[in-house]
Amino acid sequence: MAKLETLRLLDRDSVNALIQPERILVAVREAFQLHSDGAGQVFPLVREALATGGVFGIKSGGIASQGVLGFKAAGFWPANRAEGGEPHQATIMLVDPATGRPLCVIDGNTVTTLRTGAAGALGLELLARLDSTRLTVFGTGVQASIQVDYALRVLPSLRSVTYLSSDGKPNPTFEARFASRCHIGLGTSANDAVAHSDVVITATPGRQVLFDLDAVQPGTHFNCVGADTRGKREAPEGLLAKARVFVDDRQQAQQVGESQWAPALPVTEIGDVLTGKGEHLRAAHDITLFDMTGLALQDLTVARMLFEQANTQEVGHAVCWPW
Template sequence: MRNDARLLLLDMHTVDQLLVPEDVLAAVRDAFTLHSQGVGRVFPVIREPLSTGGIFGIKAGDVQSQALLGFKAAGFWPSNRALGGEPHQATIALFNPETGRPVCIIDGNAITTVRTGAAGALGLQILARPESERLVVFGTGVQARSQLNFALRVLTRLRHVQYVSADGRSDPGFEALFNQRCDIQCASGADDAVAEADVVITATPGGRPLFSAEAVRQGTHINCVGADTRGKRELPEGILAQARLVADDQHQARQLGELQWAPNEVSVELGTLLLDPAAFQRAATDISIFDMTGLALQDLTVARLIYQKACEQGLGNSIAWAW
């Protein structure tokens, strides 16, 4: 029996300390390209409702040539709000692929938030018109904040932002995060805001269509975040057939994402476009949609980044884990 093995535990405070947006962008880009090259694998997703009202899921994958193996156990528990907690909960585990032994357990909430924002940014860089100036975001929660933060990083001409909150009211706390970087205001109506926008971001729990298809004007790009489970949707009926469709993973998107509502529509994966940006030539009138269901490889490449930084800086709690 080996008694000298160690397991590193990284809590939310350590993860927050080590998450650097530019580093996360690079790690997420790596995840997409590894996936499209067939070097990185994503395993079948588990995503199931619970009798408690929560949704529990597992996303796993590996990159055999890089000795990267792990999973994220995560889900959504809306009743956590009444407890003063975060509805999204996530934990990531990294393993030694030669032995199956765990090497690191990481709080996955911040990683999920930032890696999803980074994925959205990559979608905007490839798919949105670079001259885009007006954006509307649906939602004011953690993920909406991450998406808008990254959008303002990569769309350099973005100046005007409207947001649609769950109750239709203004959110001063949300506005305060961005009012030094853009002109931001609560939208008076969803369809009117979409009709004025160059970019639409949907970052809600995915319970219903958020606007009408008729509101989407030619040339608009849409990043969809909230549909990540069977039965969820944020987009209206008919819009997918009008748009050029891009997914993080085509099979997964047809099972869990917006593409579940139009599984026969033609789509391409973002990793393919990152490897060959010239493969996507948009006309000024094209509507484009990025269906973001979240790849296990995004979690694993970012978790590896955090693990390596923690080891270099001597951070985290290392405990004996004999075998």
């Protein structure tokens, strides 16, 4: 006779009801610290182009001391826009490490957006100049928006945001989101925007280099988000060699991040900065770069938090699950 347990389903609305950006920051910080301490497992990455025009990936891992095991199946399907849908799609599953029984299925779109934004925020807190006042962001989509939102949270000195759109046209919706928090406007030249910024965030699909190396000035910090697949890049040739480079995971960044274009260069994992294993003393003239490819442990620490909250608050849908 099959044993009966409960599988909890957290759809988009359930996730949005539970999400608190500040708690996401705490969970993502924990993920990087676990990775640095060797207390969290990260399994080999799957990231493949599909004949349909999409990209599909699996990020998986576990935290043995917390009884956490799971994966995120996610990718990017650009044709979804024509159907009125979101091109980024993600689903997270938590599994009981003792039995393999599924515990929770979570809509991963909001989780992915926020945990990536929180990772970018930590990169800014740890690596950018604290007196940074001017930010440039490439992109106006969901990820560009959350990166700017978190940047304004953690760098209170930011006063000015310049954005570069894919079509070169103003985006009133994007501007309206931040107009009450900073001066925001469309950039007409990518190189000029970079040259006059303290912080640069690249949050595009990563199909092309976005600016010239000559535009980069001493003291600039870069959060590079868009390169997450073999062949993608946003940064120009030579930037990594000029910068002090930080990554979420060394091997993964060399596979699919900006670091794939300069795999022999030394890098420091961001978790090691948090735990003190990788010392980082920033000089005012240093160029720093955070190569963000997304760590499975980020998804798992956030998913565990949501699962615990959902059980306590009885949020989501409980499904009888024979096993």
